[in-house]
Amino acid sequence: MPLSDTLGHDREIGILRKAISNKRIAHSFLFVGPHGIGKRFTAVSLAKALNCSALSDDFCGECQNCRDIDNSSYGDVFIIEPREPESKGGEVDHETGIIKIDAVRDVQQRLSYRAVRGGKKICIVDGAEKMNKEAQNAFLKTLEEPPPDSVIILIVSDGTVLLPTIISRCQRINFRPLPRNIMVGIVRKKIELTHKERLAVNDETAALLSSLSGGSVGKALGWDIESMLEQRKKIVEMLPRLSLTDMEGLFKAAEEISKGDRPVESLEFLKMWYRDMAVVKQGGEDMIINSDILPVLKQHAGGKTFDRLANGFKLIHQAQMDIMPPQYANKQLTVENLLMQLAYNR
Secondary structure, eight states: OOGGGOSSOHHHHHHHHHHHHTTOOOSEEEEESSTTSSHHHHHHHHHHHHHOSSOSSSOOSOSHHHHHHHTTOOTTEEEEOOBOOGGGTOOBOTTTOBBOHHHHHHHHHHHHSOOTTSSOEEEEEETGGGBOHHHHHHHHHHHHSOOTTEEEEEEESOGGGSOHHHHTTSEEEEOOOOOHHHHHHHHHHHHHHHHGGGOOOOHHHHHHHHHHTTSOHHHHHHSOHHHHHHHHHHHHHHGGGOOTTOHHHHHHHHHHHHTSSOHHHHHHHHHHHHHHHHHHHTTOGGGOSSGGGHHHHHHHHTTOOHHHHHHHHHHHHHHHHHHSTTTOOOHHHHHHHHHHHHHHTO
């Protein structure tokens, strides 16, 4: 599918296509936006457009270069990702992994070589916010003096954790969550193609997944529908019971969240719930994410002020950031502290 057929990112694709057409491609880009909304897909598509042997302002998807890039066998296009410690296997891990200076040095060496097929050397760093400080400082040198015929694409969910000097040397493109109508169609089609006859997805279920994922196809497709709804149910039922007079119950709730398979995801559900309660307070029911359980949401929002809900949202977001790289705060203590603050501010 050529750049021109990419769904949901007309503005972002328009910027890139204009740059290609005018032959004014930046040496480095910063793709910023929520995880799973198509930033990596667009980065790979740009790599194909810059190396396609059939087209000059887009990619055909059929030539040898395009096929090799799709198959990760094109030597001049490579992707760097966060990895877990070697003691745990060193696998790609975007949640708890990090990008160390060794990976940056490998990038620098590969970019120093001449492009084998005469096109552009493309380095995609997916999860660039997971670079530790040492890696960021080393990468800065490459951005300051980019090798000829090379393009570096940094993909981040949160650009604020990168060094300001790195941000200033990249052309920033902000990716917005996919529109709901496009998300629903993509999610339904992808799930049905994956599961075939084993899982039929109606528009209502696809719409719910689209809303809860915040416009992220990656999140929506990565969830098991039944377990996701059960996880949300536990979070929603836990909130009214939070009390500083029942510390045993509060610590038990914190343990269930922090020791679960995906603590960051559990906090994301909690954050979305606070977001929706705040939206209800402002009279924006048509913007609710958890619209399928609106009566419960209104009940929870009753008696709470907008300011306290907004503050709770910020506290949950900060807890998420604290337990993720590079902070690596203790999950149990962080969630305990968060729930105590939420209980105090009820």
